[in-house]
Amino acid sequence: MQREPDRGLTHVEAGTLTPGGGRSSLERSSLRRLPDRLLKWGLTALAAAILALIVYFFVRLADESSAAFSRFGVFGFTFDDNWDVSKNIYGALPLLVGTLITSVIALVIGVPIAVATALYLNELCPRRARGVLTTLVELLAAVPSVVYGLWGVFFLIPRLKPVEQWLSDTFSFLPFVGGPVAGPSYFIAGLILAIMILPIVSAISREVIATVPVEQKEAALALGATRWEMIRIAILPHARAGITGAAMLGLGRAIGETIAVTLVIGNAPTIGKQLFDQGYSLAAVIANEFGEAAATPIHRSALIAAGLVLFVLTLLINGGARAFVIRGERRRGQA
């Protein structure tokens, strides 16, 4: 009974949708749909090209470094504490350790400052000053890294030496602190790196903090929270995953940074006993030794192997950061 009028209705509508007997007005010619398809295929090709490039890098690095790896073994090359160019013995542990120490110092110093900067810019700073200050912080990213390195060599190292010596003497009860201070050192390299990662960590933190809903902030303030308490109970829990992601991006930058570190780390292929000792990093060794290595195939291969280690390290850290951020988001999503 109900069906009859229904059918009549659909009939009428089908008629109105097909003007003049040609195509239904719900169709479109394939020519007009072409741009959409082109866009889709074009973008897919570009994305695939990026992937292919990374795979190509990896394969080339693996190929070029195979000589070093087969001579010293993958494990032996990566974790042997012996980098002796004159004897053609290459164990990259001092470089690996140098890279990790300087990067960790950079994070420990840089991330709190970057997050504090972001909080200040978003929550406390007068609105008129905000634009100028934001630009200034981001300008730090525009300074070429060689300039940071030179500034480290000619300004930071001589001026900070007494401070470092004082720190070294005062906190000698801590592990990895104490003893005479070398000019260039892990600490100076970490400090320079901290300044270099500040803009990116701060910019991403700022974006994340800006997404904290105003209702959350008002909820805290209406309870009688001070500004700091509001930041602690409403902003930081909300932004924690994002800030971690920002720190990891900063870490990626710190690990790969080459020229500034080369200038201030001291380029000693040994594992320093303490924070203020000289050392070396994976990136720095490649930059420094590549010229002389052209003549010695095994040396060249070892440097490329160092590059591969650096590449894998960065991949691991980025992957770890991604997993951490996703897990944080999922945990929040579950609730």
Added chain:
Amino acid sequence: MDLSSTEDRSGKRAATQIPAAPAAAGSSPLAAAAGAAARTSSHEVTTPAPQVNVEGLRSWYGEQQAVRGVDLRFAANAVTAIIGPSGCGKSTLLRCINRMHEEIPGARAEGRVTLDGLDVYAKESDVVAVRRAIGMVFQKPNPFPTMSIFDNVAAGLKLTGTRGVDLRDRVEQALRGAGLWEEVKDRLGRQGIGLSGGQQQRLCIARAIAVEPRVVLMDEPCSALDPIATLRIEELIGELRANYTIVIVTHNMQQAARVADTTAFMLAGELIEHTATEQLFTNPADERTEQYVTGKFG
């Protein structure tokens, strides 16, 4: 909290059950509800709360004036509703009472707001202390998403310092006061945003009253809730006036008729009329009030 005055609550339930009947032409459609809600004067007071006075309040967002000189008295241990069309300044007025207004960039306010004579805007008044004394419930339920139910309620308490305070006890009291205890007592460790919208709003009320404020401000607390959840909150508001002075901003005239002892009508940043709820809805003094409550505009 003392769940006193059962007569009072049943009276209110009767009021809420009466639909806002379309009354005879000419009289207010809210007359029936307002009439039934006439239980204003008789309710028990467990904790005396302060009277809130607003004098000559003006406020701006940048160049735009939102409140144009309002004088209002919010009686102690009573529910005062503020109604009016969107943009009439009622929410702004509410936010000026606990100085949340000044959190909005470019916003400012002038005038006096007093709590039993103490000026909220006085130089020696601290904004943090003001907000501890005057709690607030927002339009959208806003529990802290990363915190458990327990921690949400305890959040304000932890700010004021928990020395000598039995946190569990205070949290239970607050949840009971907000009529939520029975529903959540077995899952205090779960996250607050796992609750339904109405429960979340009662959680926010529990969070607000856990710090034992004297006054509770509510900014359209039911506008994001369904009718059943709204009813629960309205019952709760009736109970809360035993301990607090309550100011509620609402878009919903029936709601004002159901919960409020007195109702203020605002229009374009000015106070038009403030009187007993029943009178405002049945026999308003001002023509504009009558037009608004009979649905001629707004």
